[in-house]
Amino acid sequence: MKTGQQPFRKPNRSDWVLIGVLWVMAFPFMVAGNWEHPWWFILSGWVLNVATHTGPVLVIVYVLFPAFLFTRRYGLLFLSMLAVLAFFGLVDQLLIWQRYHAGQPFRWYDVLYSFIDVATQAGVLAAVLTGKHFFETQQRLIRAEKERTEAELRHLKAQIDPHFLFNNLNVLGALIERSPEQASAYLHRFSALYRYLIRNKEEDVVPLADELAFLNDYSYLIRQRFGRAYEIVTTVHIPDTLAVLVLPGSLQTLVENAVKHNQGSETDPLLVELTITDDTAVVRNERRPKLTPVESTGTGLKNVQARYALLSDKTVRIQSTAAEFVVSLPILRPVPIDSPNPALIHP
Numbered sequence: 001m002k003t004g005q006q007p008f009r010k011p012n013r014s015d016w017v018l019i020g021v022l023w024v025m026a027f028p029f030m031v032a033g034n035w036e037h038p039w040w041f042i043l044s045g046w047v048l049n050v051a052t053h054t055g056p057v058l059v060i061v062y063v064l065f066p067a068f069l070f071t072r073r074y075g076l077l078f079l080s081m082l083a084v085l086a087f088f089g090l091v092d093q094l095l096i097w098q099r100y101h102a103g104q105p106f107r108w109y110d111v112l113y114s115f116i117d118v119a120t121q122a123g124v125l126a127a128v129l130t131g132k133h134f135f136e137t138q139q140r141l142i143r144a145e146k147e148r149t150e151a152e153l154r155h156l157k158a159q160i161d162p163h164f165l166f167n168n169l170n171v172l173g174a175l176i177e178r179s180p181e182q183a184s185a186y187l188h189r190f191s192a193l194y195r196y197l198i199r200n201k202e203e204d205v206v207p208l209a210d211e212l213a214f215l216n217d218y219s220y221l222i223r224q225r226f227g228r229a230y231e232i233v234t235t236v237h238i239p240d241t242l243a244v245l246v247l248p249g250s251l252q253t254l255v256e257n258a259v260k261h262n263q264g265s266e267t268d269p270l271l272v273e274l275t276i277t278d279d280t281a282v283v284r285n286e287r288r289p290k291l292t293p294v295e296s297t298g299t300g301l302k303n304v305q306a307r308y309a310l311l312s313d314k315t316v317r318i319q320s321t322a323a324e325f326v327v328s329l330p331i332l333r334p335v336p337i338d339s340p341n342p343a344l345i346h347p
Contacts, residue, residue: 011062015129022125023050045099052092056084056122061129089115147306171225186224189217200248204311205332209241211251218252222259229264234274245332246281247307253300254283254327262288281329287322
């Protein structure tokens with residue numbers, strides 16, 4: 001799945017740099033054509049030319065293309081482009097008349113020449129920007145495939161992590177000697193956790209209800225391993241957890257991160273709070289660094305951030321203070337059936 005297209009997009013920094021470089025390169029030609037005029041007249045004319053020829057490019061590339069080209073409404077796109085170019089062609093001709101022919105009658109047929117001039121120069125700049133965006137899109141697709149592969153590898157690694165297996169099998173072995181009934185329950189949760197990972201390793205998103213069930217199984221393993229040292233409390237303010245989506249393993253990753261890096265004890269348990277509202281799933285825990293620092297590359301949290309960046313325009317928010325660590329994940333929703341592109345996800 002992919003994220004829904006926005007009704008418009010904003011030029012990024014590299015877009016502005018490219019536009020600026022192209023117009024700086026065009027400046028000598030502007031000087032050559034107006035050499036007989038004072039420098040302030042040439043400079044002001046160049047600025048006005050930049051405005052009247054860049055304006056339609058910004059509207060076409062960043063407003064009309066996302067609104068009509070990506071939704072395949074080509075007729076509206078064509079008419080809208082004509083209207084935009086006609087407007088800026090008229091403005092361009094009015095400025096030329098004011099600067100060079102003030103006092104003479106305004107010749108409306110000259111607007112056609114300005115329209116052609118604006119369309120030509122704006123077309124070149126729009127083509128360059130569109131080519132740049134196409135290249136960047138291809139790079140994002142390559143990165144998306146790489147991130148997907150890394151996410152799959154991470155899940156596979158978790159499935160066969162010898163330390164993870166060793167710790168849980170040790171707990172299972174102790175339970176078999178002490179309480180066969182508890183051992184059976186533990187094995188049931190342990191197998192359910194692995195089934196979830198295997199079943200959803202190909203999925204981009206899962207219903208929140210499934211992720212909460214997975215987290216419940218994981219929490220059970222934590223309780224059996226650490227006793228009451230970690231208290232995981234979940235509060236859900238959404239009536240239908242099957243109707244909203246999260247990334248598979250995302251909530252478990254955040255809880256695992258809290259347990260991995262913070263000290264808890266039977267007498268003073270670490271509280272890990274998960275609060276789910278219509279828009280966000282927030283995991284909050286007090287900061288109690290373990291006496292022996294845990295070696296970590298932060299791959300889990302970075303992986304969640306990267307996957308959310310690919311699926312939604314909403315970002316994962318992290319608040320880290322000396323007292324607590326808070327991570328907020330966006331809640332995602334599928335697009336309604338009558339949407340022009342039902343394969344997309346809306347935050």
